[in-house]
Amino acid sequence: MTPNDKAKILSEALPYIKKFYGKTMIIKYGGNAMIDEELKHSFAKDVVLLKLVGMNPVIVHGGGPQINQRLNKIGKDGVFHKGMRVTDEETMEVVHEVLASISTEIVDLIKKNGGKANSLSQKKSKSFIRAKKLTDASSNIDLGYVGDIDSIDPFFMSDLSNHGVIPIIAPIGYGIDNKIYNINADVVAGKLAEVVNAEKLVLMTNTKGVLDIHKNLITGLVPKEIEKMIADGSLSGGMLPKINAALHAAKSSVSSVHIIDGRVQHALLLEILTDQGVGTLIKSH
Secondary structure (H helix, E strand, O other): OOHHHHHHHHHHHHHHHHHHOOOEEEEEEOHHHHOOHHHHHHHHHHHHHHHHOOOEEEEEEOOHHHHHHHHHHOOOOOOEEOOEEOEOHHHHHHHHHHHHHHHHHHHHHHHHOOOOEEEOOOOOOOOOEEEEEOOOOOOOOOOEOEEEEEEEOOHHHHHHHHOOOEEEEOOEEEOOOOOEEEOOHHHHHHHHHHHOOOOEEEEEEOOOOEEOOOOOEEOEEOHHHHHHHHHOOOOOOOHHHHHHHHHHHHHOOOOEEEEEEOOOOOHHHHHHHOOOOOEEEEOOO
16 A cells, blocks of 8 residues: 555545544444454554544443353353343353453553553442343243343443543443343443434444345345344344344434444444445434
8 A cells, every 4th residue: 555545545534533523432342353363453443543533432342252162161051042141140150250351351452552441340330230130021031130221321431431531331230139130232332322322333243234135235224124124034143132222223312323344354443434334334214
């Protein structure tokens, strides 16, 4: 790439920096981007850059592969129902421990790449995400310590953002019974985006985005098309919580929702700061 090419790319980013200056971006970090060392650093650099040019990125992370790995070590298999992890007491302990470790790792990665970050420890801020036990009325399956969101108090997160710190959020909530609940990270990211009136919700995944029945990328979707795809089975399994979170956010105050391929280096910058998208854009209409 010539210096001239680099200059063109930088100038292309300028209108986007201006447009999104001071805006909040909720980013769900998951998939291969959390496992591959090169992609980890690429992600951290992207987030630091977004913060330095005046945006307010907030990271909500998952931990599915790491949790499965830890469960396998103690002889337990991960069980899922409609994309949600069935979570007994022993599994919940593993989930909590793994998610805390991932939060710490992300904070360290961001610091190594020149940014400031802090993990919102649920033990210190139990009122941040209030949860209730999630039940599935259509089946008799007990999901255990799987939670649904009762409320989110964005004060802790906003306070960090206002002081130049990137908040790192694990998908854990506390019930009125003081029990810890495991909440799907896509659901937390979607709800948080609604609560803070985020400019964008970006969900990173291990696919190109939303794929049609022939496995081709769909670059744009609206609610009616999503409902049809759920009904005909094109969307199922782990994509369901993701697409439902995206749909709810798009129908509320979130300007745009993006499901992007986290396996692509600098996918965040490509999606937010260039004309070239790398996934599926979901809008309310």
